[in-house]
Amino acid sequence: MSRFLAYRLHAPTAGASAPAARFVELDVDHLSPGEVLVRVAWSSLNYKDALAAAGINAIVRQYPRIGGIDLTGTVAASSDARFREGDPVVVHGFGIGVDHDGGHAQYARVKADWAMPLPAGLSLREAATLGAAGYTAGLCLHWMEHNGLAPARGKVVVSGATGGVGSIAIDMLAGRGYAVTALTGKAAELDYLRTLGAAEILPAEVAKATGKPLDPAQWAGAVDAVGGEVLAWMLRTLQPDGVATAFGNAAGAQFDATVLPFILRGVKLIGINANSPMALRSEVWAKIADAYRPRHLDLVANEIAFQDIPEAMARMLARQSRGRYLVRMEG
Ligand SMILES: NC(=O)c1ccc[n+]([C@@H]2O[C@H](COP(=O)([O-])OP(=O)(O)OC[C@H]3O[C@@H](n4cnc5c(N)ncnc54)[C@H](OP(=O)(O)O)[C@@H]3O)[C@@H](O)[C@H]2O)c1
Known part of the structure; x- marks a missing residue:
């Protein structure tokens, strides 16, 4: 060769x-x-x-x-x-x-x-556009739904919204009927996020410490690409029985939280590691190619x-x- x-x-x-x-x-x-x-x-x-x-x-x-x-x-x-x-x-x-x-x-x-x-139904180009990022987004959706998330439960917030995982997560969630809120640091990308399916767009600055263990409950689900204060804010603002998935740390590897969202609201925090075993990959990729398939x-x-x-x-x-x-x- x-x-x-x-x-x-x-x-x-x-x-x-x-x-x-x-x-x-x-x-x-x-x-x-x-x-x-x-x-x-x-x-x-x-x-x-x-x-x-x-x-x-x-x-x-x-x-x-x-x-x-x-x-x-x-x-x-x-x-x-x-x-x-x-x-x-x-x-x-x-x-x-x-x-x-x-x-x-x-x-x-x-x-x-x-x-x-x-996976059946995907081209090589589509599968690479998804790649590790698309798999991560699919894994978040898979585990959130496994833990009770459904469109009727309420809004889902996605951080790092214009990033690879964030973009695909918004596209998948909106296509599945969820009301998606995008959290972004990029004010110039509002049209992009709306086209992907975001119903609401918030500036990343809203996710700041308030000094309180709980803030008004807003989200049924949360997809966090960045960690730090953003993840802490998501935990404080999840609804009772809300579920968050965390996979990134660009905004900080540490986060300040109390146990109160867990013990008073039954909030769930799920760690996402995309390096999962083949059986789980095959299961989630089959959903990505079909029921979770992004539209954009x-x-x-x-x-x-x-x-x-x-x-x-x-x-x-x-x-x-x-x-x-x-x-x-x-x-
Ligand atoms: N655990 C796992 O298995 C796994 C799998 C895949 C990815 N990851 C991690 O997840 C993260 C996202 O991956 P990606 O491929 O989507 O990356 P990406 O395309 O670079 O997107 C990351 C997004 O996060 C936001 N961001 C970047 N720097 C930030 C900062 N300092 N503070 C706050 N927000 C920041 C930006 O979105 P906005 O400008 O819209 O806010 C950016 O577009 C990375 O840290 C990656 O390593 C982990």
Whole structure:
């Protein structure tokens, strides 16, 4: 097989904190081992990819490493009987892009246990637009509904609303009949959020400490991308039996809370880790392709060429991005 292109992170040079990232030509033998060789059609940029490439939070510890925590493509070769050449697959998590070479290359080699057949009803492009972010949004909805959330219960608030997970969560929730409130720091994106289905949009500043253990109850559900004061505010303002899902920490890893929302209102807080076992992935992806299917993936997707990865990552870190960066690996 001919050589192919990869965007690879190399150990930081002396005095630098960020890895040295560059496009390189590789052979398949350079890739982390695995039974399934995938010709990558699409990858994406998740916040974690941008943090890893910038050397923030020591996400990557062994170099060189190809980033990219999600990818979609077709099987080019497999030594595992579950996959045959040409099969369309989706891979995210399981350490790809972190401690195993990931999706920011034209080929990836992964363990067969990590490769999920493309869910029926989705194209490779749609599945990559969703990617780890769409799966996270779907997982939030799955666990909230499992814990009693239904449209008739009331409004659902989504923080980090213009981000990858937030955008898809709004789209999924609104499509399923929920009244969605978007919490955003981007006053310029109100039209975007309304088109996705947000019925109400609040500036992120409303989510400030009040010094009280409980504030007026507003939400039946809450999807939190940012942590810190925002998560604390959500817990104080959930309705009785309301349910919050938490998966991010850009606004802070710590949050100030009391037990009162839990013991007086029966509020539930569910931690979301998208690196879930395959059985749960398959179950939730099947819902994402059908009952949870977002209606505005074309609006959420910002398609970029492979060589545009560095610039797009910088925009993500500067909080200047919106929706999902979809990386076209072919051509
Ligand atoms: N636990 C898991 O398994 C899991 C899975 C997926 C993602 N995550 C995490 O979830 C978070 C969101 O991921 P993503 O892919 O949606 O990222 P993203 O596309 O970069 O979006 C994050 C959004 O959060 C808001 N935001 C950014 N910086 C902020 C800050 N300092 N304070 C408050 N809000 C801020 C912005 O929205 P507005 O400008 O609209 O406010 C931004 O668009 C990331 O921290 C990511 O690492 C975790």
